[in-house]
Amino acid sequence: MSGEAAAGGGGEANGVQPNVTIYINNLNEKIKLEALKKSLNAVFSQFGKIIEVLAFKTLKHKGQAWVVFEDVASATEALKRMQDFPFYDKPMKIQYAKTKSDVIAKADGTFVPREKRKRNDEKPEKKQKREQHHDVNQAGVGMHAYPGAYGAPPLPFGAGPKVMMPEIIVPxxxxFVQELPHDATALMLQMFFCQYPGFKxxxxxxxxxxIAFVEYGDEGQATAAMNLLQGFKIKENPMRITYAKK
Structure with a gap:
């Protein structure tokens, strides 16, 4: 049995059937554990809902991690598309996991019961309530009479709202990167942008x-990176990239 298989990884070639958990090795061992787990979550969440990310401090498990998806299709897509992706300057090696994530977690004493994750499940509901409240407020604004309506005196010429012309940003x-998760870090973003020539x-x-600013050596290099990473999802948030104002 290969070292990778013994560590918990496996692929169809080793007789391991596709499942919801992928095993990743060849990870940069210099990255702190929490930063590593957050970055893995950010990278792989674009392929589907992630149940948990497992990585351990023990010497035996250094440079390795397990990502557990909600379904096999998501795990399969992640395996295919992220194989050899440069993750903190090292290409990831990905296979289907040989053992179930809960078994690994219990063996290492880090098992977290699924019930404790209900708090995260409530967040979309809170967001929906906020959006509904916002919509109600916006609707209320529209109920006020505009100048000249219902007998209200019209505004004098030139006193109406000014139309703002769109600002032209030169390449x-x-x-300028927007729509990032609020817990995104510079190190996490560097992992994506440094793979393209000219990154500074x-x-x-x-x-x-x-939000973030990413600098390249010249305009052409910045444009190439923008085109390739436009819409790339970090924790299900598609990045919106434009040129920065100068």
């Missing part, structure tokens, strides 16, 4: 989560 070597740095503003 340049710095990209990622800059984030602590007071404004969800």
């Amino acid at each position: 340049n070597n710095i990209l 740095e990622v800059r984030m503003i602590e007071a404004k989560p969800g």
